[in-house]
Amino acid sequence: MSIPSPDAQFLALGPVTIYYYALCILLGILVAAAWTGNRLTARGGEKGAVLDFTVWAVVLGIVGARAYHVVTHWGYYFNSGRQWWNFMEKDAIWNIWDGGIAIFGALIGGGIGVLIASRITGIRFWSFADALVPGLLIAQAFGRLGNWFNHELFGGPTTLPWGLEIAANNPAFPVGLQAGTLFHPTFLYEILWNLLGIVVLLWIERKMRPRWGTFFGMYLIWYGVGRFFIEGMRLDPSFIFLGLRSNQLTALVAVLIGIAVIIVQRRRHVGLEPSVYLPGRTHPADAHERLTANPDEYYHVLEKK
Numbered sequence: 001m002s003i004p005s006p007d008a009q010f011l012a013l014g015p016v017t018i019y020y021y022a023l024c025i026l027l028g029i030l031v032a033a034a035w036t037g038n039r040l041t042a043r044g045g046e047k048g049a050v051l052d053f054t055v056w057a058v059v060l061g062i063v064g065a066r067a068y069h070v071v072t073h074w075g076y077y078f079n080s081g082r083q084w085w086n087f088m089e090k091d092a093i094w095n096i097w098d099g100g101i102a103i104f105g106a107l108i109g110g111g112i113g114v115l116i117a118s119r120i121t122g123i124r125f126w127s128f129a130d131a132l133v134p135g136l137l138i139a140q141a142f143g144r145l146g147n148w149f150n151h152e153l154f155g156g157p158t159t160l161p162w163g164l165e166i167a168a169n170n171p172a173f174p175v176g177l178q179a180g181t182l183f184h185p186t187f188l189y190e191i192l193w194n195l196l197g198i199v200v201l202l203w204i205e206r207k208m209r210p211r212w213g214t215f216f217g218m219y220l221i222w223y224g225v226g227r228f229f230i231e232g233m234r235l236d237p238s239f240i241f242l243g244l245r246s247n248q249l250t251a252l253v254a255v256l257i258g259i260a261v262i263i264v265q266r267r268r269h270v271g272l273e274p275s276v277y278l279p280g281r282t283h284p285a286d287a288h289e290r291l292t293a294n295p296d297e298y299y300h301v302l303e304k305k
Contacts, residue, residue, distance in 0.1 A: 003185050024142045028141070032132070032136060036050055040276065044275060045277075053113070053123075056113035057110040057113035067109070104250045124276055126212055144194075193230065194223070212266075227247065
């Protein structure tokens with residue numbers, strides 16, 4: 001008994017090639033956006049505001065995810081003889097459909113996108129971050145499923161019955177091991193950790209009602225702890241510092257940031273969150289009702305614009 005790697009990595013529809021990896025990422029984004037939109041609306045946010053956040057976060061998240069991966073695998077992409085700029089070469093730095101995006105880079109780039117969307121919509125950065133937590137975990141789980149289709153990011157050899165089958169001709173197959181060796185399915189471990197995180201964190205949210213970004217801080221701690229241990233099992237090349245892989249160090253930083261966010265936000269904000277909107281901003285429907293009820297205020301606002 002073992003886990004086989006998928007036979008196909010893409011679907012060919014005439015001249016169009018659709019990679020299952022990309023479909024997993026896209027499905028994760030759609031589910032996360034829908035879930036976050038419902039949570040944000042339930043807290044008083046504009047129903048369509050999540051679209052602004054999604055566009056900015058996805059675009060900058062993809063850029064950040066790829067940039068982080070390339071930087072932490074510099075020797076792989078820029079070794080002698082590799083045409084890293086050539087779109088036609090497999091694993092060129094632009095070709096994310098061949099795999100190679102980093103969750104931590106996506107968090108950094110996506111965070112910048114959320115900050116921009118926050119200024120556009122008037123919704124608090126931390127309010128959106130709190131609403132995003134379960135959707136983000138489910139999106140990350142879908143992303144790890146994409147790694148399975150790409151036959152990548154597996155762990156060390158194992159004799160456990162759920163070992164992952166990897167072909168001996170896979171470029172990432174460790175030199176010196178016999179064909180048929182099974183490996184830890186780290187993609188599956190992270191999927192299960194993320195799904196468990198949704199259950200645990202939503203339970204905490206119902207009991208404690210964390211707001212002002214403290215719920216997102218809890219996410220950072222949960223994901224960082226799990227990622228630290230799972231990352232330590234992986235075999236793919238990575239920058240090593242102090243005996244730890246680069247993503248392990250980043251995971252520790254995520255945990256520390258999560259702790260800091262919880263401590264700082266609890267000290268800065270005592271009590272319930274009055275609104276998901278920034279001071280001076282409000283739900284467009286509420287603003288329209290208030291302004292049309294007072295024409296003088298309405299024209300005063302027009303003059304400001």
